[in-house]
Amino acid sequence: MNIAVLVKQVPDTTEIKIDKETGALIRKGIPTITNPDDLTGVELALQLKETYGGNIHAFTMGPSSAKNMLRELYARGIDEATLLSDKAFAGSDTWATSHILASALKKHAFDLVIAGRQAIDGDTAQVGPQVAEFLKIPHVSYVDRVIDYNDGMLKVKKNEEHRMLTLNLPTPALITVLDEAAKPRYMNMFDIFRRSHLPLNQLTCDDLDVSLADIGIKGSPTKVKKTFNKSATQKQPKQTLNPEQAARTILDFIEAKGGQS
Amino acid sequence: MKYTDGNNCFVYIDHDEGTINQVSLELLTEAKHLMKRLKAPEKVVAIWLGTFTDDILKMLGDYGADHIITCEREDLNQYDVMKHTTVISEMIDAYHPQSMLIGGTVKGRELAPRISARVHTGLTADATQIDLDGETHHLAITRPAFGGNLYATIITPDHFPQMATIRPGVFEAKTFGHTSLPTQETFQYDKALHSPIEVMAIEEKDTKRTNIADAKLIVSAGRGVKNCLNLVSDVAAHLNGEVASSRALVDGGIMSKNHQVGQTGHTVRPSLYIACGISGAVQHTAGMDKSDTIIAINTDENAPIFDVADLGIVGDAQAILKQLQKQLDA
Numbered sequence: 203m204n205i206a207v208l209v210k211q212v213p214d215t216t217e218i219k220i221d222k223e224t225g226a227l228i229r230k231g232i233p234t235i236t237n238p239d240d241l242t243g244v245e246l247a248l249q250l251k252e253t254y255g256g257n258i259h260a261f262t263m264g265p266s267s268a269k270n271m272l273r274e275l276y277a278r279g280i281d282e283a284t285l286l287s288d289k290a291f292a293g294s295d296t297w298a299t300s301h302i303l304a305s306a307l308k309k310h311a312f313d314l315v316i317a318g319r320q321a322i323d324g325d326t327a328q329v330g331p332q333v334a335e336f337l338k339i340p341h342v343s344y345v346d347r348v349i350d351y352n353d354g355m356l357k358v359k360k361n362e363e364h365r366m367l368t369l370n371l372p373t374p375a376l377i378t379v380l381d382e383a384a385k386p387r388y389m390n391m392f393d394i395f396r397r398s399h400l401p402l403n404q405l406t407c408d409d410l411d412v413s414l415a416d417i418g419i420k421g422s423p424t425k426v427k428k429t430f431n432k433s434a435t436q437k438q439p440k441q442t443l444n445p446e447q448a449a450r451t452i453l454d455f456i457e458a459k460g461g462q463s
Numbered sequence: 464m465k466y467t468d469g470n471n472c473f474v475y476i477d478h479d480e481g482t483i484n485q486v487s488l489e490l491l492t493e494a495k496h497l498m499k500r501l502k503a504p505e506k507v508v509a510i511w512l513g514t515f516t517d518d519i520l521k522m523l524g525d526y527g528a529d530h531i532i533t534c535e536r537e538d539l540n541q542y543d544v545m546k547h548t549t550v551i552s553e554m555i556d557a558y559h560p561q562s563m564l565i566g567g568t569v570k571g572r573e574l575a576p577r578i579s580a581r582v583h584t585g586l587t588a589d590a591t592q593i594d595l596d597g598e599t600h601h602l603a604i605t606r607p608a609f610g611g612n613l614y615a616t617i618i619t620p621d622h623f624p625q626m627a628t629i630r631p632g633v634f635e636a637k638t639f640g641h642t643s644l645p646t647q648e649t650f651q652y653d654k655a656l657h658s659p660i661e662v663m664a665i666e667e668k669d670t671k672r673t674n675i676a677d678a679k680l681i682v683s684a685g686r687g688v689k690n691c692l693n694l695v696s697d698v699a700a701h702l703n704g705e706v707a708s709s710r711a712l713v714d715g716g717i718m719s720k721n722h723q724v725g726q727t728g729h730t731v732r733p734s735l736y737i738a739c740g741i742s743g744a745v746q747h748t749a750g751m752d753k754s755d756t757i758i759a760i761n762t763d764e765n766a767p768i769f770d771v772a773d774l775g776i777v778g779d780a781q782a783i784l785k786q787l788q789k790q791l792d793a
Contacts, residue, residue: 365665367664422585
């Protein structure tokens with residue numbers, strides 16, 4: 203089973219700070235991580251490889267600093283890693299990003315493409331399905347578990363709001379995975395030393411069959427008009443009260459609002 | 464895809480064998496409000512795939528649909544991402560809508576990106592606010608990013624339809640006092656539809672479904688009350704409310720995912736939301752800040768939850784809940 207895994211390097215969101223004056227992100231000194239859902243995808247790929255054999259190839263689009271993330275994925279056990287990096291890619295929205303990723307994936311034959319459900323910086327959950335469409339292969343989003351893989355047929359559980367679906371999906375196919383799908387393993391020191399220096403593939407715009415009109419800011423159907431911090435609503439006075447007073451204040455407040463109790 | 468002759472706002476109606484997902488009604492209402500604000504008001508067009516009835520026609524009309532385009536094939540009764548992408552993309556080609564709204568459910572978030580890739584247009588995920596850019600058709604769509612730490616307003620200036628997904632509960636579904644029923648037309652699609660994806664089994668989740676999305680009163684538990692959840696439930700029961708929780712307790716395996724309020728959980732808008740021991744990261748407040756009234760209890764007086772609270776109490780939520788229980792019992 204040959205597997206492609208789509209990964210993204212993201213800022214560690216809990217540490218994101220906003221410049222209160224400008225509303226801009228302070229990126230300086232912000233640590234980056236592999237997007238958590240993508241790490242789930244990598245782990246799932248490793249488990250599938252252990253069961254069914256094959257090869258795992260990770261793809262990411264991003265700045266050259268994303269190489270560090272790919273080295274970490276080597277240490278985790280993937281077989282090959284490709285960084286798609288070019289100034290012309292900068293500012294790509296999900297449509298353009300998917301177009302670029304799909305162009306790189308088309309150079310290979312994969313049975314399965316795994317993407318994380320969504321990235322913690324953009325939260326769109328769009329790139330996986332869009333890549334599937336560009337590759338003209340079926341996809342299932344929100345996969346909770348891969349049950350098995352037989353004769354080219356993948357059986358998965360999909361987690362919807364009120365129900366779980368068991369679906370059969372012929373490969374080649376793409377799935378986007380929830381964090382329930384696999385629990386990333388710990389890396390061991392031996393693999394970190396032995397594997398993180400494996401060579402990385404690097405592709406630029408010239409290596410791919412993409413037109414400049416379809417990538418970057420220019421090729422992105424969506425444009426960011428403005429970004430801002432949601433200004434917190436006006437601060438209400440806070441009261442420090444002992445529990446008894448607090449409970450009474452709350453009940454009085456509820457009653458004044460219309461007597462919910 | 465680019466064109467200039469089209470008009471109308473498409474709203475995809477998400478349904479299971481005829482049972483309409485509430486989010487679709489919310490979107491019809493919002494689309495109606497948006498279209499009314501145009502100088503030359505345009506139609507809200509509901510898109511229906513599968514078996515159609517007069518009752519559905521009336522219902523969609525009540526919530527804001529002016530017109531309904533149906534593709535009444537039995538093989539579309541069950542949602543399938545491949546079949547639905549094909550039929551909706553063909554409809555877009557035929558009718559050239561200016562915009563298209565899709566509920567941000569699991570289905571919607573699986574389907575919408577696939578359609579946007581096929582018809583080559585922009586898609587904005589998880590809109591929390593939709594405005595019109597001047598008097599044009601351009602939608603200015605605001606959405607959170609970076610876990611809600613940043614908001615961005617997105618436009619799709621020269622691709623159509625301008626697509627957005629919107630999570631359940633962000634907008635309110637309201638009926639309009641229509642005097643006439645919406646008009647209906649059938650989209651003829653006679654080609655065979657194949658999907659390689661086969662549904663093998665469907666299990667309904669939790670028989671005792673909590674429905675915090677519709678609750679009028681919510682008592683919500685955060686890290687600060689993780690050791691006294693029975694107290695939270697008890698106070699909620701006394702107030703005829705539902706129990707919800709922050710992401711921390713769901714990630715910690717203490718509460719189930721269907722209780723989670725926030726950007727990766729439910730969006731709720733109850734009359735009253737009582738946040739107990741929740742610090743109120745934007746990821747959480749994005750899912751509850753449209754509640755009519757918010758009471759926050761937290762030991763940390765600098766907790767961001769107080770920024771959205773109508774009544775803020777600095778104190779130990781467990782002790783206060785105990786007192787609430789006592790006074791409610793009295």
